[in-house]
Amino acid sequence: MSVLIVVESVDGEIKKSSIEAVSYGALLAAKLQVTPVAIAIGVQDQAALQALGKAGASKVLAVASELLKQPQVLPYASAIALAATQEKASVVVLPKSTFSDTLASRLASKLKAGAVTGVTELPDTSAGFKVKKSIYTGKAFTHVEVKSAIKILTVAKNAVQPKEDGGAPAIEAFNPSIPESDFKTKITKTEKASGDLLLTEADIVVSGGRGLKGPEHWGIVLDLAKELGAATGCSKPVSDMDWRPHHEHVGQTGVKVSPNLYIAIGISGAIQHLAGVNSSKCIVVINKDPEAPFFKAADYGIVGDAFEVVPKLIAAAKNYM
Amino acid sequence: MKILVCITHVPDTTSKISFTDNKFNSSGIQYIIGPYDEYALARAVELKEAGKASSVTVLNVGEADTEPTIRKALAIGADDAIRVNANPRDAWYVASQIAAIATAEKYDIILMGRESIDFNGGLVHGMVAELLGLPSVSPIMKLELDGTKASVAREIEGGKEYLELETPFVAGCQEPIAEWKIPNMRGIMSARTKPLKVVEPVNVEEGISFVSFELPPAKGACKMVDATTPEKLLELLKNEAKVL
């Protein structure tokens, strides 16, 4: 028996959320007294595969197929289902992402498994198998009992502390045979904001809202983000007006983030925006209106004009960091 | 080209969430079509208006109280509606109901939202697609049709991916896939008489169950820092909050 952990990679590099998923899977496997096995598709670099051992995997299935280099839902689901059967997986663990959630759903159908996306803690296995998940876009939590023989979980950021003390894993080549029909969907082009820190993975996020008045003023947001090593986000109207790209829009209808630190500049704090940030560890709000609703959801606040406060903060960060 | 749009009936995005006796407290709650589902619907209606689709059917798995939400979808421009008369227990249950409907009646495209805003599963589209043996793509923010060939743009972390596929397929949608549609008077009038068929659910084995609910811990008071001393903020973030 095993816990099978799915590792996501971008251009052969393992994502940080996957290291967390492996740590989660390893802790769960220890609880269930089964083997933690990771499956890495499209990762060639031996050091990267070794790192999965550090995170707790005792075995790594490495899939090298050229056909699977780019993440595609159908063939990946087939490959992982085959691995789950080979490894007699009782739980399949994936990182939480739009790609992995879709994978999880197809795997659930294939393996007749109960699936829960975005779990925030290790399962309670004292009686049955119960996991905690956030619902109503962060406004509540539920405890879900999974009753099927095979269980599928996608793991939210910060669900566990990443492990670094694991040993060297056994690395095995895995060559699943994928049906031709899985390749019906053709990727024609990808556009990536290269070099940018992924919003969903960043430990610090600096976001700007309509209070910044226009795209020409984004320099202060970008500079502060740069000083802090943060990713940048924005409110919905900002992306609606094309001041910033759509994928930066944070909130109920945009990206949900859960960084350690979220800094909101010139954002009023509408409930739909809060829905995307309320699982952040610490929230800082900079707004000229002391009555802005965001202050009620914040840990620290500065009442002031962003165009005066933020440049001072950047200067301070230069000295401080 | 027949399009099926699956819609949820969910609390308005400004709702205060609470539970009484381990049940969602719906008193004072306004219900809406899930926002992502509404974008999916708006795109389906646009495709019909452009002559690229022949019909748009909306489907909801829900009890009788969801009918006002379904009527709103008809007012936005769907031609007819199906309600599967059941409490939408979990994603697998809902997916099995949708797959049963779509097996009996063939649709060329099945559109859904990227996720429901109550349970935030993001699961139903993939499950339906797998049950029907179809491709699925989510979340998509562009959908163009050229006969049976579709080109879509899918959001990936930090960017976009462009894909081509043939109908039939299933997709989870998000903005800006379509213009938000506000129903006009004529739409609202005609929605009253458009067909709404109620069907009974198929049996599905229970895979998961929701045991209990809780609210996040209340936030403490916000600590204010003077606008003239932003370095004080950095110090607090480093030494007190320990997030720098």
Ligand SMILES: Cc1cc2nc3c(=O)[nH]c(=O)nc-3n(C[C@H](O)[C@H](O)[C@H](O)COP(=O)(O)OP(=O)(O)OC[C@H]3O[C@@H](n4cnc5c(N)ncnc54)[C@H](O)[C@@H]3O)c2cc1C
């Ligand atoms: C169905 C639905 C879904 C939605 N989903 C989202 C979502 O996912 N994400 C989202 O963000 N919104 C969402 N919204 C929109 C949301 O309701 C708000 O309209 C939006 O978040 C407001 O953006 P904002 O705070 O940037 O702008 P505003 O509300 O205009 O706020 C601007 C703020 O900047 C402050 N300000 C102005 N000048 C300065 C200055 N010089 N210095 C400092 N502060 C200044 C003002 O005091 C004000 O508080 C949604 C709405 C609906 C109906």
Ligand SMILES: Nc1ncnc2c1ncn2[C@@H]1O[C@H](COP(=O)(O)O)[C@@H](O)[C@H]1O
């Ligand atoms: N009860 C339901 N009836 C019809 N469609 C649904 C229902 N629940 C979910 N869906 C569809 O499936 C999508 C994803 O839902 P979920 O997997 O619950 O996040 C939603 O955006 C809807 O389009």
